[in-house]
Every structure is written in structure tokens, then in C-alpha cells.
Amino acid sequence: MRDTLGPGLSMLGAPLMHTTDTGLQPFFAMEILARAKQHEAAGRDICHLEIGEPGVPAAPRVLAAAAAALNQPQGYTHAKGRIELRVALTRYYEELHGIAVDPHQIIVTMGSSAGFILAFHAAFAPGARIAVTQPGYPAYLNTLSGLGFAPVEIPLSATNGWRLTGPDIEAAFAAAPFAGLLFASPANPTGAAVDRAGLGEIVATCERLGVRLISDEIYHGLDYRAASVSAVELTRDAIVINSFSKYYCMTGWRIGWMVLPEGLIRRGEMLQQNLFISAPTLSQIAAEAALAERDYAEVQKAAYAENRRLLGDGLAALGFGGQPADGAFYAYADVGRFTNNSMEFCTRLLDEAGVAAAPGIDFDRRRGNGFVRFSYAGKRQTIEKALERIGAFVGSST
Numbered sequence: 462m463r464d465t466l467g468p469g470l471s472m473l474g475a476p477l478m479h480t481t482d483t484g485l486q487p488f489f490a491m492e493i494l495a496r497a498k499q500h501e502a503a504g505r506d507i508c509h510l511e512i513g514e515p516g517v518p519a520a521p522r523v524l525a526a527a528a529a530a531l532n533q534p535q536g537y538t539h540a541k542g543r544i545e546l547r548v549a550l551t552r553y554y555e556e557l558h559g560i561a562v563d564p565h566q567i568i569v570t571m572g573s574s575a576g577f578i579l580a581f582h583a584a585f586a587p588g589a590r591i592a593v594t595q596p597g598y599p600a601y602l603n604t605l606s607g608l609g610f611a612p613v614e615i616p617l618s619a620t621n622g623w624r625l626t627g628p629d630i631e632a633a634f635a636a637a638p639f640a641g642l643l644f645a646s647p648a649n650p651t652g653a654a655v656d657r658a659g660l661g662e663i664v665a666t667c668e669r670l671g672v673r674l675i676s677d678e679i680y681h682g683l684d685y686r687a688a689s690v691s692a693v694e695l696t697r698d699a700i701v702i703n704s705f706s707k708y709y710c711m712t713g714w715r716i717g718w719m720v721l722p723e724g725l726i727r728r729g730e731m732l733q734q735n736l737f738i739s740a741p742t743l744s745q746i747a748a749e750a751a752l753a754e755r756d757y758a759e760v761q762k763a764a765y766a767e768n769r770r771l772l773g774d775g776l777a778a779l780g781f782g783g784q785p786a787d788g789a790f791y792a793y794a795d796v797g798r799f800t801n802n803s804m805e806f807c808t809r810l811l812d813e814a815g816v817a818a819a820p821g822i823d824f825d826r827r828r829g830n831g832f833v834r835f836s837y838a839g840k841r842q843t844i845e846k847a848l849e850r851i852g853a854f855v856g857s858s859t
């Protein structure tokens with residue numbers, strides 16, 4: 462397959478594989494994306510399955526709301542966000558979760574990414590130990606290390622569908638205590654989701670151990686087995702972080718929100734005032750419109766559900782391991798049969814077959830060489846073409 466590379470690829474150079482001594486590591490999926498863009502600039506057709514973002518724009522009425530707002534002044538808003546959006550978010554909690562949240566508890570953020578920074582600094586002293594799951598979203602570790610916190614990893618087990626449990630938390634805490642736990646359900650990269658009983662066990666375990674829970678609910682709504690349960694339904698002590706990026710197809714609008722426990726609201730607000738002033742005004746207006754466009758989001762979700770089936774069946778037929786996930790839009794495939802170096806596998810899959818995927822070492826520095834994450838948030842035709850190319854690639858490599 463190597464001779465299908467096309468011209469100009471000698472410019473691409475070797476894949477970056479370094480880690481800095483602070484523990485900060487590159488986001489390898491982004492490096493694959495950059496390499497894929499270079500291939501495209503050289504005229505090649507690439508199937509993008511490396512990045513977790515929907516391939517469609519925000520709902521038409523969201524775009525219309527933003528367009529209508531464009532000729533009004535775009536000044537700063539209240540640090541916690543426009544009151545109209547925060548009130549709309551309280552309706553979201555009432556309607557979807559049957560729970561009353563006060564607009565005063567909500568801070569509108571620049572995506573969930575900014576929410577993490579506010580949460581860490583609002584709830585913990587610098588240097589605090591904060592647990593995350595392994596595998597998990599790479600920015601958790603990198604943000605914590607970059608901000609001077611001490612990340613602790615809780616290994617999850619594939620045989621339990623990669624779901625975090627109370628005993629997992631207990632065991633990690635017994636080995637070395639931590640002040641906080643950040644986890645996502647549905648999760649990235651595994652799509653694992655805990656049900657109400659599972660989340661209840663996590664909440665109760667954190668309460669018993671005195672661990673502050675941060676619940677990353679960014680993939681809520683993208684659930685294929687049961688409706689997502691929010692931590693606000695079960696406790697008033699957790700920090701809940703959410704975003705318009707995934708379900709509402711608004712990654713580049715950089716808009717999300719957090720729900721804070723009473724004792725952390727003022728600190729969160731002061732941090733927001735100083736770190737970010739406020740989230741982008743236009744995006745706040747668009748986000749308010751998005752909350753009324755769940756029908757559009759459900760149409761996209763139906764397409765992901767179809768892609769999930771197609772990709773899951775296709776990868777299984779090609780000898781990849783792993784089960785269809787509970788939620789999100791990722792297949793975390795076991796590639797142990799093909800490689801023991803996931804970055805090299807992804808680089809070759811891109812260079813030789815024109816399929817971009819994220820290496821497991823992004824998500825799990827210990828076991829990730831045996832895994833690759835494929836995102837199925839794009840078009841069905843992309844998945845079909847990618848499966849053909851992956852089939853030819855593994856066929857020629859084994």
C-alpha cells in the first residue's frame with residue numbers, strides 16, 4: 462500500500478512522539494489531523510475519523526439567531542453569562558432531569574474546556590491531587606499538569622465496558638488519596654456511560670471519601686442505550702460541566718456551561734471575571750437558540766447511531782476488538798492483533814491508506830498502544846470508504 466502515498470509526503474517528516482518532562486504530552490490526534498491536512502494539501506483524499514466533532518453546522522435557527530444578532534453591539538456580558546441563556550438552562554434541567562437549578566448557580570463558559578479551569582481553581586488548592594480515569598480525555602491530564610495540579614489515574618477495565626465504579630475509586634483512593642475526581646459519562650474515548658445506579662454509587666463513594674466530584678456531561682444526549690443521568694439529580698455537591706460542542710454541533714462556537722455547588726459559586730464567578738471576563742456574546746445568543754433545537758440534534762444523533770452500527774460491525778469483521786459503546790460517537794478499538802504501537806499504526810494508516818484515526822496513547826499512556834479511537838461523528842459515506850481502506854490496509858499489513 463505504501464506506493465499509494467502520492468507526491469510531496471517526504472515533507473511530512475517522522476511522527477512526533479516526544480513527551481516533556483512536566484508530564485505534558487502532545488494531543489496526538491491533533492498531530493494526526495495536522496499530518497492529514499498536509500496530505501490533503503498535497504492532493505490526497507483523507508477519511509477523517511480522528512477528531513470528535515460533528516460534520517454538520519449548528520441548526521439553521523441557531524445560525525439565523527446569530528446572524529440577526531450580528532448588527533447589535535457585541536459587548537461583554539455578565540461574567541456568569543446572559544441571564545436569558547442561564548434561565549433557558551434551568552428549563553433544560555427541569556425538562557430533561559426533573560430538577561430545579563437556580564440561574565445563580567450557572568456560569569456560561571468558553572466550552573467545557575474553560576469550565577475545567579474554573580472548576581479546578583474554584584474547588585482545589587494549587588498542587589491538589591485530582592483523579593481522572595484511564596483511559597480518559599487527554600486534556601484532563603494535560604490541563605491538570607499544565608496548571609500545576611497533580612493528576613492521579615484510575616485504571617478502568619474493558620471487561621466492565623470501561624465504566625467507572627465505586628470500588629475502582631475506593632481502590633485508587635486507598636493507594637493514594639485525592640481531593641477531586643473528574644469523570645465523563647458518556648466518556649471519551651470509550652463511550653462508556655454509567656446508569657443511575659452506577660452514578661449513585663460514584664456519588665456516594667465520593668461523599669464518603671470527601672472527594673469533590675466533577676461530572677463532565679458533554680456527551681449527554683448522545684446516549685444509545687438509556688437517557689443520560691446528570692449528577693445534579695443525585696447531589697448538590699458536585700460540579701457539573703457541559704457544553705454545546707457535541708450534541709448541538711457547535712464545537713467552534715466555544716460555548717458551554719457549568720453548574721456549581723452553592724459554596725463555590727462566588728469563587729467561580731471571580732475566576733471567570735478575571736480569566737475570561739465572559740463567554741463570547743454571539744455564541745451565548747446562538748446557544749440559547751440551540752436549546753430549543755433538540756429535534757435537529759436528534760436527527761444528527763440518529764445518523765451517529767447508524768454510523769455506530771456500521772463501524773462497529775465493520776471493525777469487528779476486520780478483526781478489531783471492542784464492543785459498541787453506550788454513548789458519544791467513538792469506537793475505541795482493540796488493535797492488539799495488528800500492532801503494539803498505536804501512533805505508528807495510525808501514522809501508517811494515514812500515510813498508506815488515507816484514514817485518519819486517533820492513537821490510544823492519547824487516552825491511556827499505559828495500555829493505549831493496543832487501541833485506536835475512531836470517531837463516527839461524520840458522514841456515513843466517510844465510514845463506508847474508511848472501512849474499505851482499513852480492510853485493504855490491515856489485509857496488506859498482516
Ligand SMILES: Cc1ncc(COP(=O)(O)O)c(C=O)c1O
Pocket residue numbers: 513571572573574575598645648649677679703704705706712715716717
Ligand atoms: C470528554 C470531553 N470533555 C470536554 C471536551 C472539550 O469540549 P469543549 O471545550 O469543546 O466543550 C471534549 C472534547 O472532545 C471531550 O471529549
